[in-house]
Structures are given as C-alpha cells and as structure tokens.
Amino acid sequence: MNRTLTLSGVALIILALAPQIFPFLQFTLTIAIAKGFAALGVALLLRAGLISLGHAMYYAIGAYAAAFMAQKLGITDFAVIMIAATVISAFFGLVFGLFLVRYRAIFFAMLNLAVSMVIYSLASKLYGITGGTDGLRVAVPTIFGMELSKDAFDGVLYYVSIVLVVALGYLIHRYLKSPLGNALSAVHSNEVRLEYLGVSAWSSLLTAYTISAALAGVGGAIAALSIGHVLPEYAFWTESGHLVLTAVLGGIAGIAGPFLGSVFLELIHTIAVGFAAEAWNMIVGVALLVVIFFLPRGLFGLFERLSGQKATDGEPKL
Template sequence: MPKLTLFLAAGVAVLAVVPVLFPFTQFVLTIAIAKGFAALGVALLLRAGLISLGHAMFYAIGAYGAAFLASKMGITDILAIFVFSIAVSALSGLIVGLFLVRYRAIFFAMLNLAVSMVAYALASKAYGITGGTDGLRVPVPTLLGMELEKARFDVILYYMALVLMVVVGVLVYRYLRSPLGHALSAVHSNEIRLEYLGVSARATLLVAYVISATLAGIGGAIAATSIGHVLPEYAFWTESGHLVLTAVLGGVAGITGPFLGSIFLELVHTVAVGYAAEAWNMIIGIAMLVVIFFLPRGLFGLVERLTGTRQKGEAEL
C-alpha cells in the first residue's frame, strides 16, 4: 500500500532526525527500539493465538550473550556481538520451543513464564558466568577494529538499530505474507483443518517461536550495548508482562505496531518521570486507558485511520 508505506517512511525519517534536534531523546529511542524488537516477537506469537508470559527470557539471553562475548571472551566488535546474540537467542528459542509448541492457551503462557523464571533464578545465582545479582558490565564495543568514545558509539548504535528495525521489519512482513506466515494465523483460526491440509501446526509454531526468540535477542543485544550493563531483572516476569502490554498497545495487526507501542510507552514514561515523579504511574495508566478505549486496534489503528488503509487478515507493515 503506497500511502501506508509513504507514511511509515516519513516516520522513520522523523526518528532519524529527532536525536539530532533533541539529543536527550537518543538513549530513550534506542531502548524503545530494543524493546520494540522483543515486543514484535510477542506479537508474532499472538497471531497464532498464543501469549508468551516469559519472552523477556530471550531478551535477557541476547543481552547476556552480548555481555559475555565482550567481557568474558574479549570480542568487542559490535557486528560480532550482534551475530553471537542472534545465534544464541535462536538456539535457545529452538531448544525451548521444541517442548513448548505442543501446548496451547493458558498452558503455553504459564509454561513460558515458568521457564523464564528458572532462567531468572539461574542468572541471579550463577555468579561465575552471569555475575549474579551484580550483573555483567559491557565495555564500549568497537566497530571494525576502531575504538570509539561512548558518545560517538551511542550515535552509531542508534542508527544501526534504526536500520535493523527497517530491515527486520520488512523480513518479518515477507515471512507473514508467505505460506508459512499464513499457516501461523491458521493455527489460531482452525488448527485441525490446517493439519488435514497436511501442514504441521507444531512445525509452523516452532519456526515462529524461533523467529520470535531471535527478535527478542536482537533487542537484548541493543539494550546491553546501549546501557553498558546487564542484570538478571532483564528476564523477570514483569518485563515479560511489559512486552505483552507493548505489543497489544501498539497493535498486532501491523509490523510497526510493537515499535509504536514501545516508543509511546518509553516517551510517556520519560516525560512523566521528568515532570511528575510522584505521579508517573498514574500518567502512564491514563495514557494507556486512552489508547485502549479509543484505539481498539492499538496505535497502529491510528496509522490505519490517518492513511485510510485497513486490510483484514493480511500482514501489514
């Protein structure tokens, strides 16, 4: 849809310019994009009617992968860090997914929660590997052998995250419009008929689960290198709940939705804490209620209204 694509391209251009005009927003937007990747992973599973209440585990795995490679193995190149975090997250998603894709509804949600809390406990206790409750420090990464100052690296990281958001968003869009992506939606609508057609629901969900975990791992790697420190709290259940809320608030109909939800929540949180530190929870709650009551399809629904586009049952950017 040209009109929608043009609107989204304009949005990316705005994100590219905002940190130049308002430098204080750079860190906030970097973290928002990082969490947007993880929320997109949650939204992917929501298309199959499955809610993951433990997806922060893969966000933490991506973050710890980055920290471990940089601080323990001494490999600080940002490209190597991203590749390693993606590989570890995908492998973790495959291992966990092999067991969990057999379950549906509340069982799937609670088992994800249980596994993530086990991961949180291990991260908190394994001092020799994860640093325990003190976490791991992430040194400022290098870029193709060049050592960079923290401020300069943060600028590069932000625009790398922005480019990744666009590239990964297009790839996920193409995946959802492929036969495998349509099969994912069919798991939610009529799994039995899907099996009668000769398509394995478990295999379909396993692929989606691995992709979902990988997306969360990308977000974790971006967050770890931006903040410079990784803690077990990255895997805590409240973080998983935050990702589900972000995905629903942004809207699961479009690929852009989770990123919109993440940017919205991070900006509201930053402004609320800065100007009303005693009432920031109430401000965020009111903002969320406004979106829920007036935008039933999430923030992406607002984009649909502005562009006059809506495609039922199809993946949208």
C-alpha cells in the same frame, strides 16, 4: 498499503533526525527500538493466538550474551557480538520452543513464565557467569577493529539499529505474507483444518517461536550495548508483561505497530519521570486498558484511521 509505507517512511525519517535536534532523545529512542524488536517477536506469536508471559527471557539472553562475550570471552567486535547474541537467543528459543509450542492458551503463557523465572533466578544466582544481582558491565565494542568513545559508539549503534529495523522489518513482512506466515494466523483460527491440509501446526509455531526469540535477542543486545550494563531484572515476568503490552498498545497487525507502541511508551516514560515517577505504572496501566477497550487495533490502527485508511479485513486480532 502504499499509505502505510509512506507513513512508515516518514516515521523512520523522523526517527533518524530526532537525535540531531534533541540529542537527549538518542538514548531513549535506542531503548525504544530495542524493546520494539522484542515486542515485534511477541506480536508474531500473538498472531497465532499465543500469549507469552516469558519473552523477556530472550531479551535478557540476548543482552547477557552480548555482555558475556565482551567481558568474559574478550570478543569486542560490534558485528560479531550482535550476530552471536541473535544466534544464541534463537538457539534458546528453538530448544525451549521444542517443548513449549505444544501448548495453547493459558498453559502456553504459564509455561513461558515458568521457564523465564528459572532464567531470571539463575541470572541472579550464578555469580560466576552472570555476575549475580550486580549483573555484568558491557565495555564499548570496537567496530571493525576501530576503538570508539562511548558517545561515538552510541551514535553508530543508534543508526545501525534503525537500519536493522528496516532490514529485519522487511524480512518479517515478507515472512508474514508467505505461506508459512499465513499458517500462523491459521493456527489461531482453525488448527484442525490446518492439520487436515497436511501442515504441522507444531513446526509452523516452532519456526515462529524461534524467530520471535531471535528478535527479542536482537533487542536485548542493542539494549546491553546502549546501557552498558545488564541485570537479571531484564528477565523478570513483569518485563514480559510489558512486552505484550507494548505490542498490543502499538497494534499487532503490522511491523510498525510494536515499534510505534515502544517509542510511544518510552517517550511518555521520559516525560513522566520528571513529574509523576510514582504514577508511571498507573499511567501505563490505564493507557493499556483504554487501548484494549476502545482501540482494538492499537495505536497503529488509530494512526491509520486518522490518515483516512479503513481497517483491512482479515488482519490478525487478539
């Protein structure tokens, strides 16, 4: 465990220094962190054996919430935007979750997909609120009343994102070790026994579902502020598929896995755009199949194995 902690620490330091050495990486890594949050949300549900094919909607809701506040409500404060976007995503997660967490297996996947496609279609059609297919532009927020240039703000956003990775990552780590977090994988392995212990699988799952929506919302808000533009495509089902892919690629056992998967994918993407733009999806698809066939614990598992750590018993599996 200590080794994992050291590895994570080293990775964070690399993450913090990378843009200082290669400034062009800052944008790529900001987006990687944003998607990493959403993938972490998806990974929480995967622990309970639930695969969501609609989580990109919470990423989109977070992003649209940030854009809407800045553009339509005149709220420009960075902190307010971040917090409100998270709360709004969590709220939608709670409301949709009330109905969705009753279902398991493929029905859970499909119902999430259905809800996300409604959100996607509404985002494309409700011009008045969402700007339709043109999306919404996001102005540069102020930080405690200070107005910054886009460049300066991007720097702040990047380091705030890293701080959020540490802070939220720690909270989620605590949650997963807690009784409530353990109840999640218990739903997966034996829901009947859990009910007979007097625990409601439904409310344990609803908690996890709401948290996962909030995490996706944090990611969406970061992405919106970084890109400066939100589009309905954020909620398209293939994006949801990519989030599941990112989580599994990185590994769902720990907090670091989804972020690792996300950084890995974004870096490869940046490289691939140069010489194999048409084959990008193919590369990702093949990488996914290779990971599923040969690395059941994801890249994070590979990382640990290379550093001489063996698989721990009882970690969540797909």
